[in-house]
Amino acid sequence: MITTHGLARSFHVDGRRIDAVKGVDIDVSAGMGVTLLGPNGAGKTTSFRMLTTLLRPTAGAATVAGRDLLTDPTGVRRRIGYVAQGGGTCGEHTVREELETQGQLYGLSRAKARLRSGEVAEQLELNGLENRLVKTLSGGQRRRLDVALGLVHSPLVVFLDEPTAGLDPQSRAALWKRVHMLRAELGTTVFVTTHYLEEADDFSDQVLIIDHGKIIAEGTPEALKAKVAGHRVEVTVPIEMVQTTAAIAARHPQSTRPSIIGNTVRFQVPMGDAMIPHMIRALDYANIPTLSIQVVQPTLDDIFLLLTGRSIRENPST
Amino acid sequence: MLRDAALIFRGELILTRRSWAPMALSIAQPLTWLLLFTPLMVGLMKETPDSPTGGAWMVMTPALTIYLVLMNSAFTGYKLLGDLSNGVLERMRVTPASRTALLLGYAMMTVVQTVIQSMMVFLLAWALFHLPITFAGTVLTLGVGALLTFTLTACSITLALVAKSEPIFTAIISTGLLPLTLLSGILMPITPGLAPQWLYILSRCNPLTWIADLTRATFTGNYAFEPVVIGGGILLAITVMSLWWGTRTFNREIL
Ligand SMILES: Nc1ncnc2c1ncn2[C@@H]1O[C@H](COP(=O)(O)OP(=O)(O)OP(=O)(O)O)[C@@H](O)[C@H]1O
Ligand SMILES: [Mg+2]
Numbered sequence: 001m002i003t004t005h006g007l008a009r010s011f012h013v014d015g016r017r018i019d020a021v022k023g024v025d026i027d028v029s030a031g032m033g034v035t036l037l038g039p040n041g042a043g044k045t046t047s048f049r050m051l052t053t054l055l056r057p058t059a060g061a062a063t064v065a066g067r068d069l070l071t072d073p074t075g076v077r078r079r080i081g082y083v084a085q086g087g088g089t090c091g092e093h094t095v096r097e098e099l100e101t102q103g104q105l106y107g108l109s110r111a112k113a114r115l116r117s118g119e120v121a122e123q124l125e126l127n128g129l130e131n132r133l134v135k136t137l138s139g140g141q142r143r144r145l146d147v148a149l150g151l152v153h154s155p156l157v158v159f160l161d162e163p164t165a166g167l168d169p170q171s172r173a174a175l176w177k178r179v180h181m182l183r184a185e186l187g188t189t190v191f192v193t194t195h196y197l198e199e200a201d202d203f204s205d206q207v208l209i210i211d212h213g214k215i216i217a218e219g220t221p222e223a224l225k226a227k228v229a230g231h232r233v234e235v236t237v238p239i240e241m242v243q244t245t246a247a248i249a250a251r252h253p254q255s256t257r258p259s260i261i262g263n264t265v266r267f268q269v270p271m272g273d274a275m276i277p278h279m280i281r282a283l284d285y286a287n288i289p290t291l292s293i294q295v296v297q298p299t300l301d302d303i304f305l306l307l308t309g310r311s312i313r314e315n316p317s318t
Numbered sequence: 319m320l321r322d323a324a325l326i327f328r329g330e331l332i333l334t335r336r337s338w339a340p341m342a343l344s345i346a347q348p349l350t351w352l353l354l355f356t357p358l359m360v361g362l363m364k365e366t367p368d369s370p371t372g373g374a375w376m377v378m379t380p381a382l383t384i385y386l387v388l389m390n391s392a393f394t395g396y397k398l399l400g401d402l403s404n405g406v407l408e409r410m411r412v413t414p415a416s417r418t419a420l421l422l423g424y425a426m427m428t429v430v431q432t433v434i435q436s437m438m439v440f441l442l443a444w445a446l447f448h449l450p451i452t453f454a455g456t457v458l459t460l461g462v463g464a465l466l467t468f469t470l471t472a473c474s475i476t477l478a479l480v481a482k483s484e485p486i487f488t489a490i491i492s493t494g495l496l497p498l499t500l501l502s503g504i505l506m507p508i509t510p511g512l513a514p515q516w517l518y519i520l521s522r523c524n525p526l527t528w529i530a531d532l533t534r535a536t537f538t539g540n541y542a543f544e545p546v547v548i549g550g551g552i553l554l555a556i557t558v559m560s561l562w563w564g565t566r567t568f569n570r571e572i573l
Contacts, residue, residue: 088405105413
């Protein structure tokens with residue numbers, strides 16, 4: 001459904017060249033749910049803007065929904081929906097006007113557009129707000145309208161750039177439920193970016209991890225997490241004993257990659273459960289009053305940490 | 319394509335209806351010109367050697383149309399700068415609507431506004447000053463005005479997209495508008511007898527001068543070769559050019 005070969009894009013700012021996306025190869029089959037995961041400035045939005053015909057790639061080629069991105073942009077536009085990171089609604093229109101016009105711009109008849117507007121408004125919990133001016137909506141309501149606008153014409157492929165940014169947990173859950181339904185009922189291919197690692201984990205058939213404009217890992221969430229062999233152990237102790245604890249952890253033959261965050265010592269072991277008794281005995285022996293000790297299943301963030309030495313979480317979204 | 323343009327125009331129309339006060343004021347504005355400025359010109363032109371034929375009122379009234387066209391279309395770009403920053407334009411550009419339709423849709427409101435204003439001017443001139451207006455003359459002049467509005471609005475919109483910033487856009491418009499207006503001879507006809515030769519030649523280089531002559535010709539029903547064929551040719555040429563420039567800009571990426 002989406003195939004790219006060496007898709008790249010650079011920008012020129014003040015005489016300097018910024019390589020935002022440096023040769024990305026993507027292959028997404030029809031009906032899949034795919035997440036592009038990466039820290040701020042990794043090139044997620046730039047990739048999406050190229051795939052939705054808004055930016056011209058500096059190099060590479062792509063087909064989206066069976067149409068060539070460069071030679072048939074209108075064909076691509078007809079088949080996709082795009083929800084931009086910053087949205088795109090006019091404050092002086094009502095919710096209904098925005099939805100119906102959007103549907104009609106995609107070629108729906110007036111009656112059909114009206115019908116579909118009602119449906120998506122219902123699905124994204126905008127019912128009751130149809131006659132409100134967009135400028136009177138809350139941030140989260142407005143975000144749901146952005147998403148509704150991307151879905152009103154039932155596209156084959158939908159691109160959602162951080163759709164859940166600014167939504168409360170219920171709305172996030174409702175949105176994902178809607179996205180799952182779309183895929184189940186219509187076989188829509190869904191391509192999203194998100195900062196929420198748990199969402200990527202729950203939602204995706206495939207995760208693409210992007211950093212500095214390059215895809216550095218891809219696969220199912222399970223396969224990716226399996227790359228981080230074993231578990232992470234986190235031991236919390238009084239702050240003055242954190243160095244001693246780290247030294248004890250490092251002495252264990254199977255522990256790797258120890259790090260200290262505040263008064264917590266983290267390290268990686270093949271079998272977390274088997275490690276705990278040893279650790280407790282060693283800490284007791286050293287007279288360290290352990291506050292807590294826990295085994296953490298690997299997350300997608302651990303993959304990123306493993307691959308780049310940095311954490312996605314360390315750069316909270318701006 | 320026309321359907322898409324109509325959809326965008328409908329959106330703009332809703333916005334205008336929702337805040338109608340500025341529009342009402344802008345429609346009243348040409349009347350000020352007609353009532354407070356034109357009588358002065360009429361008096362002045364009686365004294366002036368070799369002023370255009372057809373009587374002062376018949377010269378000034380159609381020229382007001384051109385003036386309205388200029389004022390209305392020049393600033394339409396602001397609207398686009400707004401839609402550029404709130405992401406609406408980007409959303410439009412992802413839809414399959416043709417790029418020409420986007421341009422047409424955005425320009426249509428200004429065309430309608432200008433036609434209504436011009437009609438008010440003509441009606442008032444006819445009612446108060448008994449101008450010998452013909453139906454054909456009025457329709458033709460309005461047509462020329464509408465086409466010119468579309469062209470200049472398309473240029474303003476495109477310029478806004480190229481400039482991408484309000485201060486730059488404002489600077490270009492305010493620098494360009496005044497000389498273009500003065501040189502077109504719509505407020506004060508530039509004739510060989512009145513103006514120094516270099517100014518006269520300069521004004522003949524301004525396409526608006528020819529189009530102003532065209533409106534005078536259509537308005538008075540004086541269909542001579544020069545204003546009609548050359549003026550009409552110039553009008554069509556700049557319309558095609560602006561359409562091409564606008565469509566091309568909408569087609570290109572806009573960062
Ligand atoms: N229009 C532009 N002009 C210049 N540089 C740009 C432009 N758009 C993006 N960039 C640069 O390209 C890089 C990638 O930006 P992009 O918006 O794709 O990141 P992102 O992964 O979407 O980040 P975020 O998580 O913050 O949304 C950044 O360094 C950014 O500064
Ligand atoms: Mg982004």
